[in-house]
Amino acid sequence: MNILTHKSHPMLRSDLLWALILGTLAFFWVLGPSVLNPLNASWLNGGDPLQNYLGWAFYRNSAWTMPLGLNPNYGLELSNSIVYTDSNPLFAMVFKVLSPILPGTFQYVGIWLLCCFILQAFFSLKLLGLISNDRRVLVLGSLFFLFAPPFMWRAQAHFNLAGHFIVLAGLYLALRPMPRRQSIAWVALFAIATLTHAYFLPMLAALWLGDLAWKFYKKERQALGAAVELGAVAAVVIFCAWQAGYFAVSNGGASASGYGVYRFNLLSLFDPVNSWDPGPMARWSYVLRDIPEGSGDYEGFNYLGLGTLLILLFALPGYFSSHVKLTSLIKRYPCLFVMLLALTLFAITHRIGFGAFEWTLPLNGKLERLANVFRASGRLFWPVYYVVVLAILYVFLKTTRIRIALGFLALAALVQIVDTGNFREGFQARVRSDAALTVTTPLRAPFWEMAAHRYKKVRSTLPTNQGRDWSTFSKYAASHGQATDMVYLARMDQKALAQAVQQANERIARGAYDGDTLYIVDSSQLEMVKQHLKPEDLLTAVDGFNVVAPGWNACQECLAVQGFEIPVTDARRFKEEAGTTLSFAKGQASASYLERGWSTLEDWGVWSNDHASALTFPATNELRGVAFMMNAFLTSATPVQRIGVSFNGIPVGVFQLSKASDNLLEIELPAAVRDSIAEKGTLTVRFDLKSAIIPRDLGLGSDDRMLAIGLKTIALY
Structure with a gap:
């Protein structure tokens, strides 16, 4: 047959x-x-297996939601569910019902x-x-x-x-x-x-x-x-x-x-x-x-x-x-x-x-x-x-x-x-090798235990997916019943991520930190955090990690806890001066100046991601001008990028970028702008991006960012 x-x-x-x-x-x-x-x-103990386990660890300890699979404590505003940690929704839901009778590690x-x-x-x-x-x-x-x-x-x-x-x-x-x-x-x-x-x-x-x-x-x-x-x-x-x-x-x-x-x-x-x-x-x-x-x-x-x-x-x-x-x-x-x-x-x-x-x-x-x-x-x-x-x-x-x-x-x-x-x-x-390892954490100082009792959330000042220290602080938050945005997700809502980055930058610029949240400070943002820190908030380094602990300096019980490696709250204030070039590539300190309307950092710089983008940096009124080095997102529909530029709210012109890479835009600072810098001590640059466009809408791949300019450097003179 x-x-x-x-x-x-x-x-x-x-x-x-x-x-x-x-x-x-x-x-x-x-x-x-x-x-x-x-x-x-x-x-x-690492990578995808750890992502799977931590997704379940947060899910089992969170309240039931509708839909059932939402996992809000793992990601916070970076909306996600048990699906996007690949933690097996079928088994996760079944065992969450049984969670009250399960051991702590399961x-x-x-x-x-x-x-x-x-x-x-x-x-x-x-x-x-x-x-x-x-x-x-x-x-x-x-x-x-x-x-x-x-x-x-x-x-x-x-x-x-x-x-x-x-x-x-x-x-x-x-x-x-x-x-x-x-x-x-x-x-x-x-x-x-x-x-x-x-x-x-x-x-x-x-x-x-x-x-x-x-x-x-x-x-x-x-x-x-x-x-x-x-x-x-x-x-x-x-x-x-x-x-x-x-x-x-x-x-x-x-x-x-x-x-x-x-x-x-x-x-x-x-x-x-x-x-x-x-x-x-x-x-x-x-x-x-x-x-x-x-x-x-x-x-x-x-x-x-x-x-x-x-x-x-x-x-x-x-x-x-x-x-x-x-x-x-x-x-x-x-x-x-x-x-x-x-x-x-x-x-x-x-x-x-x-x-x-x-x-x-x-x-x-x-x-x-x-x-x-x-x-x-x-x-x-x-x-x-x-x-x-x-x-x-x-x-x-x-x-x-x-x-x-x-x-x-x-x-x-x-x-x-x-x-x-x-x-x-x-x-x-x-x-066998993993089982033989002694489970350790780099978070050994007494500070962390006190912080776990004081704060309900752990955030990064630079939200991203699978950041450098995500596993350390996801495990820390999971073990203490906290929520965190330091996560690794299979997929992430890009609009939610962009909004989280914007909110984080605005929070740093105002020095306005939530009292129930411990912040892990990215090294590229450290100088900006120092500039706007309030007296009651502690900025320090513990076990090699820079942290902002809101209200810590006003808490006598907290101040009794030792274990700070490098106190940095008294760091000197500074201003960017003429002759300085600010780079916006990944890992550069200047990236902390970005406020809103930007995408994630790349090795060369950063793309805009909205109809308007802004950045602020400490400056002196002795500056005479700035020179921007930019890429431009050009297509048949947008052969040039038209951008309006304002300094500290003062319009300085509308410009066109006609090359896909390395456009040099030099702008002298009007007297009114220099007076504003003298008063505020900062220079806020706003770009109104009149030709911003989403590549996906043109059928150019799957990129759904709203692109216009790619900021590489700003030279001050």
């Missing part, structure tokens, strides 16, 4: 039992037992990964049951799904993405004959996918739509039934996404850039090295060598494994010399085949990679912006990957005598397990 078959009375209990046995054994073999201990969070990542292994085994058994009735074949064949490198690799850091069972379940629903309650199964699977990770939604949608379209075409589904199913799936996805907190991020925050970079390379099925991690865990074969690839192709890591490749080699001669043809399956599932082809093309992207070689095709800007919602497109190949594995096993079993097939399957499975041992050994060694 050369088409998929389905037994009318599947042995569900047997499949569940074998899945429990095989999945549990594979879990302990690959990951080891220590990750299953919910009291052991030591292996979640992680459910290990429990989730164990479930993934068991369900991976279960649905691989169900899929293999479509091509064989032999229990021995099912058990041996399931090992190629359990030890599939793309599945195992996600278990080291991208934990939610280890839910490959969602893909297998979708394939099973699409390939088996239509049973009763299949619509309910699809709706339930979409709910699980939405509450696990957004990247599973396009994969599942492709499988479901391919199945539904073909059944509608064959009149196995009536129009009303298909419409009801469409509506039910859409409703459950929207509802679950709303409750999980997908819509907490807007203003382009759900999109990003990188489509075409994080792609599926045409040789990925045969490439045993993942370039994401240069260590030993990157190698997935002791035998096969690395195939050079693009820098972002690690997201499209889809190596079949040496055992699967051996079966492919063994099956090919029989395929070409027998009556077994995969074209019969394509004819049976044409709509599904078309959807799998669409996933493949999206995964490959317009930048086609063949090993280290690349060909780039033109792509419309609007389409690229839309594609960037799922920028790591290489992941969307997973349904095709498992169809390839299933097809290899199908051809092999149909062209090989059962006794030979069983023996070779056992040998190939052993090869697959052994040859992927680098990952197993590397992962377990890392977990």
Whole structure:
């Protein structure tokens, strides 16, 4: 028989039992037992794993909200939810209900990964049951799904993405004959996918739509039934996404850039090295060598494994010399085949990679912006990957005598397990190493404990995503029940971030700090903070971190606490003088002068991000003029940038910038401006950006900032 078959009375209990046995054994073999201990969070000690754990740690201790997935204490105004810390909304909500009876340190990542292994085994058994009735074949064949490198690799850091069972379940629903309650199964699977990770939604949608379209075409589904199913799936996805907190991020925050970079390379099925991690865990074969690839192709890591490749080699001669043809399956599932082809093309992207070689095709800007919602497109190949594995096993079993097939399957499975041992050994060694470490914090002074009792929030004076010290102060805030904006989020509301930066700059300029908040001062802003500090507020350095503690100097109990390394409250006042050049590149102290209407700092300088931008710096009335070095955002719609400039509220002219880079704009200071500087001690520069425009609105990529000028330096003379 050369088409998929389905037994009318599947042995569900047997499949569940074998899945429990095989999945549990594979879990302990690959990951080891220590990750299953919910009291052991030591292996979640950095990067994405720490982001996942801290997202949950803040979420469990916050009040219930509507939607349920909002996580306001982790980010404050940088609106986010449990979705954007990749903390598994499904498990997070369940365990938040149980949080009052859980210990202080509790992680459910290990429990989730164990479930993934068991369900991976279960649905691989169900899929293999479509091509064989032999229990021995099912058990041996399931090992190629359990030890599939793309599945195992996600278990080291991208934990939610280890839910490959969602893909297998979708394939099973699409390939088996239509049973009763299949619509309910699809709706339930979409709910699980939405509450696990957004990247599973396009994969599942492709499988479901391919199945539904073909059944509608064959009149196995009536129009009303298909419409009801469409509506039910859409409703459950929207509802679950709303409750999980997908819509907490807007203003382009759900999109990003990188489509075409994080792609599926045409040789990925045969490439045993993942370039994401240069260590030993990157190698997935002791035998096969690395195939050079693009820098972002690690997201499209889809190596079949040496055992699967051996079966492919063994099956090919029989395929070409027998009556077994995969074209019969394509004819049976044409709509599904078309959807799998669409996933493949999206995964490959317009930048086609063949090993280290690349060909780039033109792509419309609007389409690229839309594609960037799922920028790591290489992941969307997973349904095709498992169809390839299933097809290899199908051809092999149909062209090989059962006794030979069983023996070779056992040998190939052993090869697959052994040859992927680098990952197993590397992962377990890392977990043991992390567990052996003594958990320490650089925040050792008594000051921090007193501050935790006094302040309800911890903020950075320079809000950003994944700032330099985010992990230190996120852990500090989580351990003391505080809220913080020093966070690491998968996506961030760009408008909220811009507003937070503007508010932080205005707060520094006024010296007006919230009494319930401890501020961590970026070194680039230290001088500006000194200029406007109020007597009752403490500016000091503790354990190497500059902090502003509002009201500390008026608190006798606080003053009794020691541990300040470098008192800096008496720092000298200063003014920027003629001959000085202020740089606005990332890390430069002058960047603290930026107030409102600016984007995030870059290595060369900073883009404006509004119709008006302003900055203020301490100055002397001996200045005679200023010279701005600027870039300009120029397009066919804006061939020049027209900007109005005012100093301390006094207009000094309207100017045009006609070059994309290094425009020199020299302006002499009128007498009225110099008099104003003498009175105020500062110079406020305001740019009215009459031609500011959003690149996304012109179809120029996904950038949703309102760009006009790029400020590099200001020379004072």
